[in-house]
Amino acid sequence: MASRRSSRQESDESAGFSPTLFIVLLVISTVLTIFDRPADRSDAFGSFRAGFTDIVAPILELAAQPIRGVKGIGPYFRNQGDLARENAEMREELIAARGWVELAERQRDQIEIYEAALNVETPEQRPLIRAWTVADSSGPFVHARLIGSGRNVGIANGYPVVNDYGLVGRIFETGRRSARILLLTDINSRIPVMADRSNARAIMVGDNSDYPRLDYVGRIPDIVEGDRIVTSGDDGVLPRGLPIGEAVPTRDGGWRIQLFSSQAPVDFVYVWPFDRIVGPEADVAKVPDMPVENSAAEPESDPVSDSVSDSGLVADVGAETAGDASGDVPLEARPIGSGENARTDGETTTVPEDGE
């Protein structure tokens, strides 16, 4: 028996499979898994991951080129009738869009008047950053996309990412030349949302399915089938009014969202360099010499900002939220069909912890 085991070991060694090395590497793998858990990943591990993707991003970009080429071939083989119908539909949409452009311009003028009256300085809207997807990891553990642009073009953690139809996700890992998008469908995704029609608040929770579910909607939510769901901006990280999808009821009485962004492959996206808009009260509170009543009662930090981790994830979304802390977004900054019904009444609604 002993001699058999010995000969087997020798055979393994001669084939290059060292049992000792195998055990050592198994231990290293275990240690890496423990310390690289998404919930408590350290900055060092995050930096290492970002550095690695920086190195491989150009290679992945090169590899993605033929796939994009194949995709571009598709329309040439499509039925001419389909193309003609699509063309006619787009013409109609273009005519309808002209009306919305006029409305947007009027509302922009109104907002400028309000801002002047309230003495609010809206940060200058930076242009959207366009990026190609270079890697698609839709495996069992993470729903994310890698894009071939990073800090070199001004991308930072937490920035929302949209495609032509709606919100796709947000940046959660930024390297110098690459960044990773956490998709709305990922199990770690939590986005404060509202129904565009009723302003009913909820939290959209990804569960790796194609239809993220709505949590904290209350016992009798003011949501109906087909309601347009948009970001509420309550977290202070995402702007208010970004289109997400349509409400779909489930058999168990809950709600899920059919994402607008899934109407097209997430191959080309826009990263929105969104800076939180500071309200006039916050501006006053920051001035040291100005007498402010009840200034001692002001919280030292914003509970919403505190609930958002460095990775841009909302850690405790059920806790107190701060209403429209982010303010509304100028319509001119919206690249997609957002906000046509968005309310701009500044109503503040909090999502109670018990979801009612």
Next chain:
Amino acid sequence: MRKAKDANAIYWDLGLCVFTVLVALIVQAAPTRLLDGVNIMPTWPLIAIFLWAGLRPSFMPPIVVFAIGLTQDLLTGAPMGVWAMSYLIALAAFRFRGEDGMPRDLPPVLLRFLFMLLLAHTVAYLVGSWALGQMADLMPLIVEATATILMFPLLAFLALRRRRSGRSGFIGG
């Protein structure tokens, strides 16, 4: 003269091994969803590991398998160590022992790969779920495993054919 040809064959195989492993890793991470939303991707790195461990056992020591798994973790955004650990355990359990590597018949190769695939995905699922703190999505793993099972016979056939065409009949020609 014969030795020089053998040495050349080894270098060619080594280059081919590196190339196929790199292609497997890149294709695994490629944005294939671009093609009409369909995303059916076999576990290419596992196929590469299994076949090369069978054709040239000395090309797939544990450190290389670990590096392949770790690279896949980093490319796909999974917690580091998940695929590295699963590939290591699966290869250790179901690799072909000794210098001869895999046999020349297809059925035993297919059967062994099937077991290896199931073990690798089971380990990845359990370890990944633990790392996430909740159960991971099982459906992509099932789809991936099914696609791998369907794709593997063709590649295994080509690998065995290449092996049979070797002059001496032993691994390495």
